[in-house]
Amino acid sequence: MLIDVLYAFAVVVAVGLLFGILLALITHFFGIEEDETAKKIREVLPGINCGACGFKGCNDYAEAMAQGKAKPNLCIPGAEAVAKQLGEIMGVEVEEPKDFVAFVHCNGTCEAAPAKADYQGIATCKAANQTYGGPKLCAYGCLGCGDCASVCVSDAICITDGIAHINTARCVGCGMCVKTCPKHIISMIPQEAATVVYCSSHDKGADARKACKNACIACRKCEKLCPCDAIKVIDNCAVIDYEKCTGCGACAEGCPTGCLKKVFFPDLPEDFSWN
Amino acid sequence: MEGFKSLVVILLSSVLVNNYVLARFLGICPFLGVSKKLDQAAGMGISVTAVMLLATLVTWPIQHFILDPFELGYLQTIVFILVIASLVQMLEVILKKFSPALHRGLGVYLPLITTNCAVLGVAINNITDGYNFVESLVSSLGCGLGFLLAMVLFSGMRSRIDETEVPKNFRGVAITLIAASFLSLAFMGLAEIVNNLIG
Numbered sequence: 001m002l003i004d005v006l007y008a009f010a011v012v013v014a015v016g017l018l019f020g021i022l023l024a025l026i027t028h029f030f031g032i033e034e035d036e037t038a039k040k041i042r043e044v045l046p047g048i049n050c051g052a053c054g055f056k057g058c059n060d061y062a063e064a065m066a067q068g069k070a071k072p073n074l075c076i077p078g079a080e081a082v083a084k085q086l087g088e089i090m091g092v093e094v095e096e097p098k099d100f101v102a103f104v105h106c107n108g109t110c111e112a113a114p115a116k117a118d119y120q121g122i123a124t125c126k127a128a129n130q131t132y133g134g135p136k137l138c139a140y141g142c143l144g145c146g147d148c149a150s151v152c153v154s155d156a157i158c159i160t161d162g163i164a165h166i167n168t169a170r171c172v173g174c175g176m177c178v179k180t181c182p183k184h185i186i187s188m189i190p191q192e193a194a195t196v197v198y199c200s201s202h203d204k205g206a207d208a209r210k211a212c213k214n215a216c217i218a219c220r221k222c223e224k225l226c227p228c229d230a231i232k233v234i235d236n237c238a239v240i241d242y243e244k245c246t247g248c249g250a251c252a253e254g255c256p257t258g259c260l261k262k263v264f265f266p267d268l269p270e271d272f273s274w275n
Numbered sequence: 276m277e278g279f280k281s282l283v284v285i286l287l288s289s290v291l292v293n294n295y296v297l298a299r300f301l302g303i304c305p306f307l308g309v310s311k312k313l314d315q316a317a318g319m320g321i322s323v324t325a326v327m328l329l330a331t332l333v334t335w336p337i338q339h340f341i342l343d344p345f346e347l348g349y350l351q352t353i354v355f356i357l358v359i360a361s362l363v364q365m366l367e368v369i370l371k372k373f374s375p376a377l378h379r380g381l382g383v384y385l386p387l388i389t390t391n392c393a394v395l396g397v398a399i400n401n402i403t404d405g406y407n408f409v410e411s412l413v414s415s416l417g418c419g420l421g422f423l424l425a426m427v428l429f430s431g432m433r434s435r436i437d438e439t440e441v442p443k444n445f446r447g448v449a450i451t452l453i454a455a456s457f458l459s460l461a462f463m464g465l466a467e468i469v470n471n472l473i474g
Contacts, residue, residue: 007345015337015354019361026365030372059379122440 037089038066044085045075048153050174052076065090076100077153077172099191101171102156102178104148106185107198107259108141110162113212129182138211140201142185148177194247195240199259202235209257216259222251231260282413285406288469289417295393296425297462302393306425307451316430317423318377324419326366326388327397330359331415334398335408355398356390363389393422429458 041062049057053074055064064070065086072086073094087094119128119135125147128134134143142163149157149164156170157177166177168191178186185200197216201208205217218236230244231251238251238260252262295301302323309319334355342348367385370378378385388394397418401411432454441450 004346008347008350011341011345011347011350012354012357015341016357019358023361023364023368027368030368032372122438127438 035063035066038062040089041065041086044078044082044089046077046082048077048174050077050153050176051179052174052176077174079172100173100175100188101168101191102148102166102173102175102186103168103189103193103196104142104164104166104186105197105200106140106142106163106183107214108136108138108163108212109214112214113138113141113162125180126182134183136211138201138203138208138215140183140185140199140203141212143183147180147182148186151176151180190242192247193240193242193245195245195249195252195260195262197238197240197259198261199237202237204236208236214257214259217257219256221254221256222260225250225254282410284469285410285414286417286420287472289414290421290424291462291465292469293418294421294425294462295396295418296422297459298466299396300459301396302391302422304387305391306422306429307455308387310426310430311433313427313430313434316426320419320423320426322366322370322377322385323388323391323393323422324416326359326363326391326394327415327419327422328412329362329366330355330394330398331401331411333358333362335401335411338402351399351402352395355395359394359398360389393418425458425462429455432458 039062042058045058045062047058049059051057053061053070053076055061055070061070061074065072072090072092073083075082075086078086079099083094114137115135116137117132117135119131121127121131123145125134125143125145128143128145133139134141136143144159144162144164146157146159146164148166149159153174153176154170154172156167156172157164158167159165164177164186166186173188173191175188178188183200189196198214199208199212199216201212201215203211203215205219208215209217216233216237218233218238220233222231222238223233227248227250228244228246230241230246232239232241247262249262252260289295293299296303296306305319305323310316337354337358338351342350342354363385366388367378370385397415401414404414406414433451436450436454445453
């Protein structure tokens, strides 16, 4: 009787010991030590895994930085405060990160841009875009189903009058909406940008006009008006080079359709709510 | 030849008929938890397969050369749990070294394999079904592949569900469970297929 108990005891202890030793050996030979710097960096990063830094997520960025493969000023949502802390951890001087905000290049409101069909399907831009490019006559315009708003980490996007608007005061510049928009009409622009193009249509002037009253008709008036050569009409749509733009607003004043605007979106207070 | 045929039957039936997730309802937590993305689902499936094989490789000899001679069959559960837990720990260390991305992706589910009923179930079922060593290995490979198959199929279904407009009350866990039940239903239809194919 007692011997049975002893056997049982011995077997369990022996098996446990054997596997314990094996485990210790494997950890000894294969184990890797957690990088302390990467761990610290990860704690400082916002942890929203937005990917604006160009890495897969905060973890990847932290590891790349710990190995010296990435600069500490790439975290856009974290902005200056995070960059400074990261600089301290890494022991390097940090260049100030540029502040970028997302902007929707479309002003095809319900009134300006007529619909070509009545869309009754799944209420996402992705699905609408797969159905003959969406219900709007303009093939380039905002579909207004709010895919960008649903991925926005800072609740900065609202859909009003059929198009998406981005609250620049709230936008953290992560660029999630830029990646999500199936029409590719959201882009990152410098926060201090004074003039913006409210259109993405690459249709020729007459066609663009037919599809939307507010469209860029590629008349090239802005090119001529711009004193600093910052606007170019590329592929039937005006594009501003923010490296050159001084924000004088000459283009916005002369634009016949009003797709160039000087003040684009009011800076709403931080605690503003759309509901 | 006869032996080979029975191995094929064991392999196919453990993949299709006695699928651990969809017919025996073991290992449901990783099936629901990690099946959201195909790559993670496949990673989990492969690691479970690896752990099942490893576990059988070790538990079968333990049962037949240690527990049976000493008549300690009642220690089966506790010894197997001990063995499987340490095997998973080893797998975790090795994965962390050679595939950190997969390691992070699996997250909490890798330690969960430790207490995964599917893994313990395979180890114990192999003994109770009276398989010899080779048959046990084939059966656990089949069970692992069956788990992988279920994970991959279900991750496909879930990505489809993500694209569709689910009625509000069914969103989230509810529709996931409903989809899982349909997949299980489909697998129940395969019950006789292996016998008819080979028998």
